[in-house]
Amino acid sequence: MSEFDVELREVTKHFGDVVAVDRVSLAVERGTFLTLLGPSGCGKTTTLRMIGGFEYPDSGEIYIRGVPMGRTPPYRRDTSMVFQNYALFPHMSVAENIAYGLRERKVDKATIERRVEEMLRLVELEGFGKRRPRQLSGGQQQRVALARSLVIEPTVLLLDEPLGALDLKLRKQMQLELKRIQERVGITFIYVTHDQDEALTMSDRIAVMNRGRVEQYGSAEEIFERPRTRFVADFMGAENILDAEVVQADGRSALVRVAGAQLPVRGDGLQAGQRVALVARPYRVKLLEDPAHQDALWQATVQERVYKGSSVAYLLQLATGPQLRAEVLVGAGDGHAEPGRQVGVAIDPTHVVIVRE
Amino acid sequence: MASSPATAQMTTARAGRQLPTLLPVLATVGLPTLLLTLFLLLPLILVAVYSVYSTDPITGIMQPDFTLANYERIVSSPIYRKVFLRTLEIALLCTGIALLIAYPMAYTIGALVPRERQTLLLFLVIIPFWTSYIVRTYGWIGILQSGGFLESVLSLIPGVDAGLDVLYSRPAVIVGFVHVFLPLMILPIYASARNLDHRLIEASYDLGASPWRTFLRVTLPLTMPGVVAGATLFFIATFGAFVTPQLLGGTEDLMMGNVIADQFGEAFNWPFGAALSVVMILIVVLSLALLFRFADLESIYG
Numbered sequence: 001m002s003e004f005d006v007e008l009r010e011v012t013k014h015f016g017d018v019v020a021v022d023r024v025s026l027a028v029e030r031g032t033f034l035t036l037l038g039p040s041g042c043g044k045t046t047t048l049r050m051i052g053g054f055e056y057p058d059s060g061e062i063y064i065r066g067v068p069m070g071r072t073p074p075y076r077r078d079t080s081m082v083f084q085n086y087a088l089f090p091h092m093s094v095a096e097n098i099a100y101g102l103r104e105r106k107v108d109k110a111t112i113e114r115r116v117e118e119m120l121r122l123v124e125l126e127g128f129g130k131r132r133p134r135q136l137s138g139g140q141q142q143r144v145a146l147a148r149s150l151v152i153e154p155t156v157l158l159l160d161e162p163l164g165a166l167d168l169k170l171r172k173q174m175q176l177e178l179k180r181i182q183e184r185v186g187i188t189f190i191y192v193t194h195d196q197d198e199a200l201t202m203s204d205r206i207a208v209m210n211r212g213r214v215e216q217y218g219s220a221e222e223i224f225e226r227p228r229t230r231f232v233a234d235f236m237g238a239e240n241i242l243d244a245e246v247v248q249a250d251g252r253s254a255l256v257r258v259a260g261a262q263l264p265v266r267g268d269g270l271q272a273g274q275r276v277a278l279v280a281r282p283y284r285v286k287l288l289e290d291p292a293h294q295d296a297l298w299q300a301t302v303q304e305r306v307y308k309g310s311s312v313a314y315l316l317q318l319a320t321g322p323q324l325r326a327e328v329l330v331g332a333g334d335g336h337a338e339p340g341r342q343v344g345v346a347i348d349p350t351h352v353v354i355v356r357e
Numbered sequence: 358m359a360s361s362p363a364t365a366q367m368t369t370a371r372a373g374r375q376l377p378t379l380l381p382v383l384a385t386v387g388l389p390t391l392l393l394t395l396f397l398l399l400p401l402i403l404v405a406v407y408s409v410y411s412t413d414p415i416t417g418i419m420q421p422d423f424t425l426a427n428y429e430r431i432v433s434s435p436i437y438r439k440v441f442l443r444t445l446e447i448a449l450l451c452t453g454i455a456l457l458i459a460y461p462m463a464y465t466i467g468a469l470v471p472r473e474r475q476t477l478l479l480f481l482v483i484i485p486f487w488t489s490y491i492v493r494t495y496g497w498i499g500i501l502q503s504g505g506f507l508e509s510v511l512s513l514i515p516g517v518d519a520g521l522d523v524l525y526s527r528p529a530v531i532v533g534f535v536h537v538f539l540p541l542m543i544l545p546i547y548a549s550a551r552n553l554d555h556r557l558i559e560a561s562y563d564l565g566a567s568p569w570r571t572f573l574r575v576t577l578p579l580t581m582p583g584v585v586a587g588a589t590l591f592f593i594a595t596f597g598a599f600v601t602p603q604l605l606g607g608t609e610d611l612m613m614g615n616v617i618a619d620q621f622g623e624a625f626n627w628p629f630g631a632a633l634s635v636v637m638i639l640i641v642v643l644s645l646a647l648l649f650r651f652a653d654l655e656s657i658y659g
Contacts, residue, residue, distance in 0.1 A: 054559055074562040087560040091578045100574075101564035152564060 004063070005030050005156050005188040006051060011060035013046055020046040022212035023060065028156075028190065028205070033182050035191045035199040038209035039235070044192045045160055047209070051190065052158050053077045065155055075104075080149035081158040085165065086141045088133035094144050095120075095129035101152035119147035122181065139170045146178075150185060157182075159191045163198065175201045196236050200224060208232045230355050233279045239325045240282060244354070246274040256354065260320035261297040263347070267354045277355050284351040285326035287314060287335040288344035296344025300324065302337045312336060316345055401638075407631035419627050427632035437616070437633070441640075444612040447527070447602075448595040451534040452542075452588050458535065459542040459587060464580070466543075467550030479547065482540050490537055494604045497533050498524060501605070529605040537601065538594045542587035549583025589648070593641060613637055 006028040013021040021043040028034050036044035049055045051062055053074035062069045064078060074081075080101070088097050095116050102112045120126050123143035133141055142162060149157055159178075163171045179202045182189045193199055199206050200220045207217045208231075216223060216232045227233035233241055244258040249270040256263055258278050270276065291299045303323070304315035314326040314337075324345060328336060337343050411422040431437050466478045485493060500506040501524040511517050523529050553576065561571040577584075599614030606612075613633065620630030 052563060054562075074559070075565050075567055079563075081560070081563045083556050083560060085556065087554065087556040089557060089560070089575060100561070100566070104565040104570060148564065 003030065004028055005032075005065060006190065007063040007066075008047070008051075009061050009063070011047070011050060011057045011062060013043075013050060013055060013057050015046075019212050021050070021057070024209075024212070024214055025060075026207060026214065026217065028188055031186050031188055032204045033179065033189045033191065033202055034205045034207065035193060035203040036207050036209055037193060037196060037199040037235070039194055042209040043212040044194075044209045048081075048158050048160055048190060048192050051156065052079050052081045054081075078155040079158055080152055080154035080156075081160065082142075082145045082149050082162045084160045084162065086133070086145040086162075088141055088144055088148070090133055092133075093129065094125070094131050094133065094136070097133065097144055098129075098148045098151055100148060105152065115151055119151045122150070122184075123147045138166050139174060142166065142174065146181070150181070150187070154187065156188045156190060159189060161193055162191075163193075171198070178202060208235060210235075226353055227279060227355055230277045230357055233277070233353070233355050238279045238281070240278075240280045240285065241355075242278045242280075242322050242324070244276050244278045246270045246272050246276060248272050249274075254354070259298060259318050259322050263297065263349050263352070265349055265352060265354050270354065275357055277357065279353040279355055280324075280347050280351065282313065282325040282327035283311075283329075284347060285316075285324055286346040286348070287316070287326050287328055287337060288346055289335040289337060291342045291344045293344040293346075295346045297347060298324075298345045300343055300345045302339045302341050302343060305337075305339050316343070318345065404631045404634050407628050408635045410628040410631075412626055412628055417625055427629045428636070430629065431632060431636055440611065440613055440616055443610075444596060444614075447530060447534070447610070447612060448592055451531055451538075451595050452592045454531065455535045455539055455542050455591050456584070456588060459539055459546055459591075460580075460584065463543045463546035463583070463587075464550045464576075467547040468553055468555070475551070479544075482543050482547075485536075486540055491600055491604075493537055494533055494601055497529065497536070497605055501529050501532070524605065525607040525610075527606070527610050530602050530610045533601040533605045534595050534598065538591050541590040541594055545586035545590065546580060546583040549580040553579055585648070589645060596641060597637065 004027045006026070008024050008026045011021055011024045012019065024043070024047060026034075036047055038044045046055060050057055051064075053069065053072055053076075056071050069077065089100065092100070098116045098119050099112045102115060107115070116129065117126075120129055123146055125140060125143055125147070128136065128140065128144075133144065136144065145162070162178075163174050166174060175198055178189075178191075182202075191199075191202065200223075203220050205217065206220055206223045208215045208223060210231050216228045218226075223232065224236055227236055227238065230241060242258050244256045246267075247255045247257050247262060249255075249267070249272050252266070252268065254265055254267045254270040254272075256265055256267075256276065256278065263278070265278075286295070288296050290296075299319045300316040301319075302314055303317050304313075306313040308327075309330075311327050311329050314328065316324045316326055318324060326345070335343065407419070408427055409423050409425065411420050411424050411426065412418065413420055462482075466475055466482075470478060498505075503522065503524070505524075507523070508521060511521065557575050557579070558571055561575045562568075566574060597614050599612065599618045602610045602612045602615055603618075617630050617633045617637070620626045620633060624630075
């Protein structure tokens with residue numbers, strides 16, 4: 001048996017002239033919570049639907065536990081999907097909804113009853129078995145959909161933006177609950193969302209998708225801390241993305257020019273003359289009260305100053321063009337300045353990330 | 358007494374507020390009520406009243422009376438029971454056959470064809486309704502008669518005995534009914550199929566149900582309201598019809614509609630015709646009441 005629950009090899013899918021999924025390869029280890037993250041139209045839902053068997057790839061192959069799926073229909077796949085709008089059967093009670101897949105598998109009545117009860121307990125809906133789906137709130141319907149899919153013990157659980165219709169507070173709560181349930185049942189979850197916070201909260205692995213391709217695949221921390229492309233950095237909410245150019249490179253480190261200043265950075269495979277972008281989190285940007293300070297890379301004017309309690313957020317206009325956001329802790333001994341003041345700006349080169357265009 | 362001017366003022370104020378709301382109420386509830394009374398209730402009452410009248414045995418002229426003789430005649434005569442059972446049989450058989458044709462058509466149009474092309478197909482379903490029922494039925498005579506279209510086509514196939522005798526028989530009546538009233542069944546089923554959420558079908562597949570099992574457990578139950586409505590409309594239309602058996606059937610295919618029409622026409626016995634009509638109406642209403650209780654449409658939507 002394969003160590004991967006799901007593996008995609010060079011999977012491509014067209015809709016008419018549009019390439020929805022473009023040579024996507026992914027390997028998902030058993031028990032992983034994987035998130036396909038990206039803006040609408042990036043191919044994440046199509047990828048999910050292909051794993052579930054609702055669409056078939058034009059080329060490439062999807063393997064589930066090492067078995068090539070080809071054109072296996074959904075009802076012969078060991079996957080289960082939690083749909084965006086839950087898709088609960090309106091003519092059945094909650095218990096009948098959950099029992100649906102078990103009845104199709106010819107499980108005996110007593111076992112079905114016991115399993116349904118277990119599931120209702122797992123999703124904290126004990127006593128709701130006799131209700132109709134439409135008598136439940138959105139969050140409760142969501143949990144019924146989850147129970148209905150989990151009860152058949154799929155190899156992989158597919159979730160298509162399942163929290164999209166819930167309000168923010170409930171969504172936060174359900175994120176943690178989903179994660180808890182996933183850890184308890186130990187099944188591989190593949191979760192589709194466009195919400196980066198959601199992805200960071202729940203995922204063991206994130207695949208950031210853009211225009212049908214996987215831009216970056218890694219742990220939540222890797223994706224957030226070390227984005228590899230400008231798109232990923234932007235999508236993960238990086239506030240400071242500056243155009244840069246590689247001045248010289250020796251394979252392991254490089255010198256880049258950013259807004260007139262030169263900065264030594266780490267960076268594998270960079271080449272002199274290459275156009276890149278520099279990403280720096282606002283809390284990595286230092287503000288120097290003396291514009292002529294020896295550490296200052298740039299001179300800047302303070303445009304905005306927003307007091308946020310534990311820190312102060314600054315918007316800095318560099319003398320050489322671009323703007324930079326800085327977040328300085330209150331009382332950390334770092335520099336502060338009033339709007340309109342001239343200041344020096346520094347970045348610790350070990351904390352910047354160089355991304356490709 | 359001191360309070361009376363105030364009370365009067367309040368009353369006029371209230372009347373003043375009520376007046377503008379009265380008009381829309383009259384227009385929305387009053388008008389339909391009036392129309393229903395004029396064109397449905399009144400004729401029904403008239404029929405009910407006629408059914409207890411008697412006719413002069415010599416002149417045949419209808420006389421205001423109160424007699425149950427007409428009803429006694431219906432209950433005591435085996436002929437009418439036979440015709441009634443035949444009518445029921447033909448109507449049920451046609452409803453069954455129509456269902457087999459209408460369901461796939463309506464489901465295809467409503468659930469499988471893209472929305473923008475549905476209008477055209479529905480249009481094609483409705484077009485025959487623009488032609489007179491009688492003309493469409495006459496069309497079948499041309500097709501089914503000996504030496505007609507069907508026979509010419511069949512004679513092209515070698516080894517087929519061309520001398521089929523379909524016209525003026527039960528199959529001709531069934532074909533006529535199914536063709537003429539099919540749109541009545543297609544439209545309600547189409548409406549149900551169109552409202553069916555396709556994701557429910559995907560969810561069913563996803564949970565391991567084959568297409569056939571999905572049809573039985575999801576598609577059919579969720580389109581059942583359309584099926585019941587369509588079958589009811591079709592059944593009622595067939596049950597009371599008299600033109601189709603008249604034109605396409607033989608003497609062994611006459612239905613209640615024909616018997617009633619004869620009483621109002623040739624026999625000129627309006628009271629007896631009216632009594633037969635009342636019995637028909639009661640039977641239809643009672644069986645519908647039973648059906649709707651049995652089908653329990655409420656439970657489908659819970």
